Amino acid sequence: MVEDKVRYHVSPHHDGERVDRVIAFFSGLSRSKVSGLISKRLILRNGIPIRKGSEIVHLNDEISMPNLVGEAVEEIASDESIDFEVVFEDDSVIVVCKPSGLIVHPGSGAANGTLVNGLAAQFPDLREIGDPTRLGLVHRLDKGTSGLLVVARTPEALDNLKFQMQERHVHRQYFAIVAGHVESNKGVVDAPLGRDPKNPLKRAVINSGKYARTHYEIDQKYESPFKVSMLNCRLETGRTHQIRVHLAAIGHPVLGDDLYGGRTSFNIENRLALHAQMLTFLHPKTKNLMNFESPLPAELTSMKDIFR
Structure with missing residues (x-):
């Protein structure tokens, strides 16, 4: 028998987040679908109808909502x-x-x-x-x-992998080419991220934003035709545009990133110099450690070869 309600309890990872984002994460529904359910007062938090998607959830809050299995x-x-x-x-x-x-x-x-x-x-x-x-x-x-x-x-695999993401057990590493010479050989950008109040298409470092943390390590530095650093970046959290915003915030935007100030005039390949090169997780069924690496695509290799 299929239950007519599904229930979620807020974990430490989602404590302090918007309720619509938490519901979308656990349910797999789009934010627009979640918004529609909220507007109809069909989703409850601790037994009380949620009125706005922007409401903030807290640890152990119970979210209950209709079970939409089988809905057209x-x-x-x-x-x-x-x-x-x-x-x-x-x-x-x-x-x-x-x-x-x-x-x-x-x-x-x-x-x-x-x-x-x-x-x-x-x-x-x-x-x-x-x-x-x-x-x-x-x-x-x-x-x-x-x-x-x-x-x-x-x-079952979807629930398991989402839980691994939530608990930060999924390892994701990126290769990035950024403007300028990053001073430290390795470091961490620990700065909260939220929607840019001046531009809804952008994210920004703001005090009221969500916890976000990016680790980086320099792979190479080059001087010509202009100064760049090639970095390996590891996500501890996974916010929208996280690597791009964090690197721009420390003065080293990703090349080709016109949204966050990355230099584009030389970029004959017309692409963002960012590549998700490594992915590690536990297989949801066998529990084996799964490691994947992706070589740089040809257009990024061509871009990399410009520098000396």
């Missing part, structure tokens, strides 16, 4: 033309490598032509997993970022 939804269109690499697949998970320029899932301004549309064509079974617009996606990459993503192939 608009089906994602399959698109066999979407280009992406399948790095690994079994009956529980799929690991893919996304090219720069490809949006991960449908959203505002992008109904089709996304990675999810390509996944729907190649792995139709994903239509039964999680949010019907995200098809098992565990995390995302910005449009301009290339590299590794993990996709769950069963509801």
Whole structure:
């Protein structure tokens, strides 16, 4: 018998976050779907209807909401033309490598032509997993970022991998080319991130933002044709635009990042110099440690070779 309600309890990781983000994380629903349920007063926090998605949750709060299993939804269109690499697949998970320029899932301004549309064509079974617009996606990459993503192939795998993300057991490392010479060979940017009050498309370091922490280590420095540093960056948290905002905040924006001040005039490949190169997690079924590495794509290698 399917329960008519589902319930979640807020973990330490989500203490202090917006309630709509927490619900979207646990339920797999899109933020717009969550917003619709909130507006109808169908989601409760500690037995009281939630009135705004911006309400803040606290440790051990109980969130209850309708069980939407079996509800009719608009089906994602399959698109066999979407280009992406399948790095690994079994009956529980799929690991893919996304090219720069490809949006991960449908959203505002992008109904089709996304990675999810390509996944729907190649792995139709994903239509039964999680949010019907995200098809098992565990995390995302910005449009301009290339590299590794993990996709769950069963509801159990999705829950497990989301829990690993929540507990920060998923290791994600990125390669970045940034403007200027970073002073310290290694360091940590520990600065809260939130929506930029001056530009809703951007994130910014703000005191009222969410906890965010990025580790970096210098791989190489070059002088010509202008000073750059090549970094390996590791996410401790996974906020929107986190690496881009943190590096810009310390005066070293990612090359090709016109949103956050990265130099673009030399960038003949017209892409963001950011690549998700390593991904490590525990297999949700076998519990084996899964390690994946993605070499730099040709256009980033060409960009790297410019510098001496």
